[in-house]
Amino acid sequence: MSSTSNKTIAFFGATGGCANACLAYALNAGHHATALARTPPKLTSKLLAQGVSQTTLDTNLRIIKGDATDVAAVKSTILLGDGNDNGGSPALVASIVSGLGGTPSLETRKLIIPRFKLDNPHITEETTEALLSALRELYAQYPDLLNKPVLTVISTTGVTKQGQPKDVPLLLRPLYRTFLQLPHDDKRRMEDLVSANQDLFSGTVIVRPTLLAGDGSLTSAKGLQHVRVGTESKPALGYQITKTDVGLWIFEEVxxxxxxxxxxxxxxLTS
Ligand SMILES: NC(=O)c1ccc[n+]([C@@H]2O[C@H](COP(=O)([O-])OP(=O)(O)OC[C@H]3O[C@@H](n4cnc5c(N)ncnc54)[C@H](OP(=O)(O)O)[C@@H]3O)[C@@H](O)[C@H]2O)c1
Structure with missing residues (x-):
């Protein structure tokens, strides 16, 4: 990965806080981007509110209207050239950032302890499957494609496997085990799919933030000096991090x- 040249990055879930902040940083730094959105005007108004200029949106961002479970829409988002972009020969984006997640609501009926219900409890699993299918189809369709993208997905803490050091502080563990079980089962399946399909990418980064705070607006960035970073063998234990700082970390580091x-x-990642 070059640290200086501008590249094209594909975004999924960019109307959500983390990926939106990351996309805004990337566009403001002069990178080109594609973004899949169910409601494109929601994305453009969020980016304008982040201080991204209309000119930058017009010249550096291609928005694809669609659903992230739709393989054809995903292929359009990650393929450049071949009529999708500015012409030229087909190529894949250099990097893919996904902050996809379901819309939560509280389930209380017949439960002693309430838990999160998701509009789609398989959202990150299904959208990862769609991305893997899209890549397999594109590699088959264009055997001369020169590059494979780097994939960064936003997962969560609290999904470590048995035998790995815990990445959730003791006080939060009951909440994670009960309340957050559904979205975390989905994230586990997503992580397994990513780990099992490394060959489709030039590299993968699974980002596991602690509880998320804020709305992803760039004005609420605390800065990387306030972000503690850990790995699976030595996780960073903490309680929360702003969505903006998650987006900033992905932008700066990946x-x-x-x-x-x-x-x-x-x-x-935690603060
Ligand atoms: N909340 C927490 O404390 C916490 C902690 C750790 C990790 N996480 C995870 O971190 C990730 C990022 O969270 P966030 O708060 O930044 O984002 P978010 O608000 O959860 O946004 C989710 C994004 O996914 C999009 N989306 C959902 N289903 C889609 C579909 N079928 N097709 C296309 N787009 C779809 C939404 O688009 P629309 O605008 O169209 O709905 C939105 O852009 C999520 O996976 C979340 O579960 C959350």
């Missing part, structure tokens, strides 16, 4: 900087 040292890692 997109802008030389993210080689994070490839293949499960990176815990």
């Amino acid at each position: 997109i802008q900087g030389d993210g080689q040292k994070w490839l293949g890692k499960k990176v815990s």
